[in-house]
Amino acid sequence: MWNRLFACFLLCLIVGSCTRKVAIKSLQSATDVFAIASHGTLEKRDKMYCDDALAYAPYESEKAWTDHRKIRVNFHVMNDTIGDKNFPDTEETYIYFRKLVENANERLGNNKKMNLPIGNNTPNLKPRYSYVLTPNSQAKNDRGVYFHYDNDLYYFINKGKNRNNYSKDVIRKYGVHVDSILNIFVLPHHPDSIASDTYGAFGTGIALGTSVKVAGLYDGKLNFWDYATLLNHEIGHVFGLNHSWTKTDGCNDTPAHPNCWSGNGRAPCDGEVVSNNVMDYNANQMAITPCQLGRVHRKIAKESSKKRGLVIPNWCDPVTDQSIVINSNVEWAGAKDLRKDIVILNGASLTISCRLSLARGRKIVIKKGGQLILNGGRIHNACGDQWGGIMVEKDKENPAIIKNGEVLLEDMPQA
Ligand SMILES: [Zn+2]
Incomplete structure (x- = not known):
């Protein structure tokens, strides 16, 4: 009793x-x-x-049990020893990257309705993940943006015999806690590439394990917000997203299409509508589907995934x-x-x-x-x-x- x-x-x-x-x-x-x-x-x-991506999609009706996740990120600005090929080590550069993260979060959070297929009713769910610029230490000058000067590893070449976009050397040498922070290496295109007429020195990137390499930010001389969707695209790759113009990206709500940057009046890009999905190459990259969001959350929920370690374990x-x-x-x-x-x-x-x-x-x-x-x-x-x-x-x-x-x-x- x-x-x-x-x-x-x-x-x-x-x-x-x-x-x-x-x-x-x-x-x-x-x-x-x-x-x-x-x-x-x-x-x-x-x-x-238990593996169905849609089971992880952040539907509004499941909000009570779909918590927001924060992915830790940092930046490494690679330069040569002359020091004029990339952003200088200044307060402005730190602010640039801080704002880049903020803008990427804003664009992700502002998920747009899919353009394709025409007439679709794919919901544009509110994503439940974002990025946090994360220092490695309590040191006063550590704010998660690092500068390195290395004549051998500072550049990015994505075609030709010297291509190094797939190389992880720069990550191995300069990565900071790559198991718990998503390291983003910001590299300039090689000066020889930039000088070539056939090399496009635009904003580009590649996801390699738990890290990302991006290029063309400094050389492109555009504003930070012009690279925010590039960041969302590459981080999407890290968390299990494939290019969505293919039939094999693992999502039924991302139709195959010719991957047009924009409508240019010439076939196959002469249609009225081009994709706006973040995992295609297009001028917009502002839409992410329920299946894609589900795949990201599934990766975070997978206990054996190294990518789960990049997320603050709230x-x-x-x-x-x-x-x-x-x-x-x-x-x-x-x-x-x-x-x-x-x-x-x-x-x-x-x-x-x-x-x-x-x-x-x-x-x-x-x-x-x-x-x-x-x-x-x-x-x-x-x-x-x-x-x-x-x-x-x-x-x-x-x-x-x-x-x-x-x-x-x-x-x-x-x-
Ligand atoms: Zn890609």
């Missing part, structure tokens, strides 16, 4: 909504959970189900003053890393079929009449901590937890 009252008192403290009459069961281990779970006979979800910091409230029948496809308690209300159900990480101490609370369906899937803490277990309001009529197939419950308070 006293145990029961004490448990109720605890839950009152935690969820603030029980009365003395409602008994609460606190499940602190996988054994506790499986002991009260009813056996289910649902269709088992396969790996493809999923490790619990949010204690808010909950995710489930008030209908919801199934979570795709892996999730969440920071808040999850409360399943009376008449609602939450089906977990994939990976779910809950931040330190966060719980799943099943109100009387609510249901948690563990359909395969795995609940754990992705940060080396423990999540808080499951609190169940006693309900004689309905099983609060249904277990279907093999379920993994890890990192609970009691092993």
Whole structure:
């Protein structure tokens, strides 16, 4: 009796909504959970189900459980020892790169509707990722923009016998925490290339692992905002996006097309509409589709991905003053890393079929009449901590937890 009252008192403290009459069961281990779970006979979800890019798209209706992610970035300005081939080491240059990041975030956040296919109704969802200029140290002069003078590695050549665009040498030599910060190397085109009539010394780039090389910013002598979508394009590559004019980019909402920069009146670019997708080469690059956004978030959610390390792991910091409230029948496809308690209300159900990480101490609370369906899937803490277990309001009529197939419950308070 006293145990029961004490448990109720605890839950009152935690969820603030029980009365003395409602008994609460606190499940602190996988054994506790499986002991009260009813056996289910649902269709088992396969790996493809948890890997579907659209399961990670930031739909407005899923906002409560689609957190914003911040990708750390820094810049390396490469120059020769004369020092006149690229941006100088000045306050203005720092401001240029800071504004470039701000503008890239703004353009990403201002996602436009797709031009193609004509007549499409592809939604332009609000992206839930952005970039943060990140220093490597607390040093006063470290603001995440670095200057290097190196006659062998300072330049970028993307065609011809000396082409070095695919070379990682400059990243190996000057990269700063390439496992946790997306290093962006800003290189000038080689002076010999610029002198050639056949070499286009325009803004270009390449993604190499967790880093990016971009060229043509200084030589092009344009404003910072002219390169913001180049940054979005290259960072898109880092997070798993392919060129979208092809049929094989892994997205059904990005139709194949001739990849015209703009309409020029000549076939095949004589149509009324050219693409505005960020992963094509076009003058606009302001649209990113649900599938593309889903692919980025899927990459971030993939535990084994090196790209996940570039993201500030805010999923490790619990949010204690808010909950995710489930008030209908919801199934979570795709892996999730969440920071808040999850409360399943009376008449609602939450089906977990994939990976779910809950931040330190966060719980799943099943109100009387609510249901948690563990359909395969795995609940754990992705940060080396423990999540808080499951609190169940006693309900004689309905099983609060249904277990279907093999379920993994890890990192609970009691092993
Ligand atoms: Zn590209």
